[in-house]
Amino acid sequence: MPQPTLPSLSLATSLPKNTDVLILGLAENAGRAELVGGDAAFARAAMKTFGVALPELVSSLGGDAHAETVTVLPAVDGTRVIVVGLGEGAAAPETVRMAVGAAARKAVRIGDRIAVALGSDDPEMLQAVGEGALLGSYTFAKISGKQPREQRGEVTLLVAKATREAKAAVERATAIANNVCLARDWVNTPANLLYPETFAKDAASVARDAKISVEILDERQLVAQGFGGILAVGNGSERKPRLVRLSYSPRGATFHLGLVGKGITFDTGGINLKPADGMYTMKCDMGGAAAILAATRAIAQLGLKIKVTAYAAMAENMPSGSAYRPSDVLTMYGGKTVENANSDAEGRLVMADALVRLGEDKPDLMIDVATLTGACMVALGMRCAGVMSPDDETADRILDAAEAAGEEFWQLPMPDYIRESLSSKVADVKSSGKRQGGAMAAAAFLEKFVPADTAWAHLDIAGPAFNDESEFGYVPNGGTGYAVRTLVALAQQLAD
Ligand code: BES
Ligand code: ZN
Ligand code: ZN
Numbered sequence: 001m002p003q004p005t006l007p008s009l010s011l012a013t014s015l016p017k018n019t020d021v022l023i024l025g026l027a028e029n030a031g032r033a034e035l036v037g038g039d040a041a042f043a044r045a046a047m048k049t050f051g052v053a054l055p056e057l058v059s060s061l062g063g064d065a066h067a068e069t070v071t072v073l074p075a076v077d078g079t080r081v082i083v084v085g086l087g088e089g090a091a092a093p094e095t096v097r098m099a100v101g102a103a104a105r106k107a108v109r110i111g112d113r114i115a116v117a118l119g120s121d122d123p124e125m126l127q128a129v130g131e132g133a134l135l136g137s138y139t140f141a142k143i144s145g146k147q148p149r150e151q152r153g154e155v156t157l158l159v160a161k162a163t164r165e166a167k168a169a170v171e172r173a174t175a176i177a178n179n180v181c182l183a184r185d186w187v188n189t190p191a192n193l194l195y196p197e198t199f200a201k202d203a204a205s206v207a208r209d210a211k212i213s214v215e216i217l218d219e220r221q222l223v224a225q226g227f228g229g230i231l232a233v234g235n236g237s238e239r240k241p242r243l244v245r246l247s248y249s250p251r252g253a254t255f256h257l258g259l260v261g262k263g264i265t266f267d268t269g270g271i272n273l274k275p276a277d278g279m280y281t282m283k284c285d286m287g288g289a290a291a292i293l294a295a296t297r298a299i300a301q302l303g304l305k306i307k308v309t310a311y312a313a314m315a316e317n318m319p320s321g322s323a324y325r326p327s328d329v330l331t332m333y334g335g336k337t338v339e340n341a342n343s344d345a346e347g348r349l350v351m352a353d354a355l356v357r358l359g360e361d362k363p364d365l366m367i368d369v370a371t372l373t374g375a376c377m378v379a380l381g382m383r384c385a386g387v388m389s390p391d392d393e394t395a396d397r398i399l400d401a402a403e404a405a406g407e408e409f410w411q412l413p414m415p416d417y418i419r420e421s422l423s424s425k426v427a428d429v430k431s432s433g434k435r436q437g438g439a440m441a442a443a444a445f446l447e448k449f450v451p452a453d454t455a456w457a458h459l460d461i462a463g464p465a466f467n468d469e470s471e472f473g474y475v476p477n478g479g480t481g482y483a484v485r486t487l488v489a490l491a492q493q494l495a496d
Pocket of ligand 1 (some may be wrong): 267285342344345346347371372373374375377432438462463
């Protein structure tokens with residue numbers, strides 16, 4: 001699955017020669033639009049070219065300082081200028097990330113050499129600017145017999161001084177954005193090309209490049225070890241399931257983070273077949289696995305001092321003569337039995353096996369990530385993910401990391417009456433209950449497969465993992481790479 005790589009990211013203290021596009025900001029202060037970034041020499045050259053100051057020119061072209069409004073201006077000394085709105089007052093890093101992303105989406109259509117000058121040397125801000133520029137530059141190349149364009153672009157961040165802290169911010173932005181886009185690529189690759197075997201191989205190859213050790217359990221090993229959830233879900237498909245285990249164990253690390261990701265390479269609903277409309281985007285149903293794999297790779301590339309063990313549970317949910325049925329009783333890894341309420345509730349079954357296996361590795365904290373329920377999407381919409389945990393302290397850890405990373409998460413409760421709705425007459429537990437509260441019921445189901453003494457949180461990214469509407473900010477159409485940034489920020493907070 002060869003993809004054009006993202007532009008390179010670097011720092012400069014003056015505008016590089018041959019810059020195709022320069023991105024500047026426009027903020028509103030006390031009712032006035034003011035230019036953010038760009039040095040005095042540039043302002044003089046712009047004045048000479050346009051005869052008016054840039055804010056006036058933007059306004060005369062119908063642009064303004066509203067966050068993410070992009071105004072493309074003519075060239076100054078051969079460099080096209082894009083002015084992007086940053087909203088009112090001092091913009092937060094996520095506002096800047098979104099705005100720069102929106103500008104970068106335009107800029108990459110104009111040229112390969114892009115500079116961004118937003119007048120701040122603050123490392124957190126530089127990281128946001130760098131991430132926004134790279135994430136906004138992303139495109140998924142059409143799968144075509146034609147050769148893709150070879151040219152790799154360049155993004156330069158203009159700073160007053162290229163300090164050590166500024167360089168570290170560029171390194172973080174590069175590792176994070178590249179891995180968010182790795183997750184996007186996996187999600188965008190259709191299910192005839194990306195299925196458990198190919199996904200596992202690709203994951204292994206990029207993880208090994210980052211010096212992560214990899215183990216792949218194939219169908220035979222899954223049978224031998226009794227992974228009844230993964231096997232039941234995968235059994236309806238010709239494409240057999242896999243369980244991928246990544247282990248990153250740097251010297252000196254004291255905290256052990258455990259991750260699990262849902263890797264349903266296509267979810268037809270199985271015997272409980274989805275209607276056509278709901279099925280079309282279901283290549284995105286491995287977005288959780290993509291996120292934990294890509295986040296682990298980012299953590300390794302950044303050399304964070306934290307041990308990470310990650311499991312991606314991969315299967316394709318298909319209807320066929322060998323598919324698992326509603327009312328089947330499955331024996332899961334570790335021996336618990338589950339009554340299958342609905343073959344479209346397949347994600348929690350593959351996750352349950354992986355959670356039990358991860359529990360054996362005895363991590364200090366377990367986090368699972370999944371495009372798990374339509375109910376979470378109904379509750380929180382398309383730009384916000386759900387966090388569920390039996391303890392608020394663990395949920396707060398995730399919410400703090402998400403805030404630092406600029407991703408939106410919201411905690412949903414796990415009340416006892418929801419837990420009780422999963423009782424089964426024929427097995428230890430039933431895989432789902434009522435339609436109402438479906439996101440919480442899924443969390444309550446997963447909880448039964450987490451060791452009682454281990455901190456755990458469940459992240460439901462069904463809404464924001466895939467954008468089937470128009471692009472916005474740094475978010476393209478298709479896979480978004482959601483949760484990668486939050487997991488990396490969490491690892492940064494927990495690392496030694
Ligand atoms: N993969 C879906 C959830 C989903 C829906 C993700 C839309 C992204 C967008 C999941 O496997 C599913 O179908 N869940 C069912 C569970 C139900 C049968 C208990 C659902 O949410 O309807
Ligand atoms: Zn499903
Ligand atoms: Zn699913």
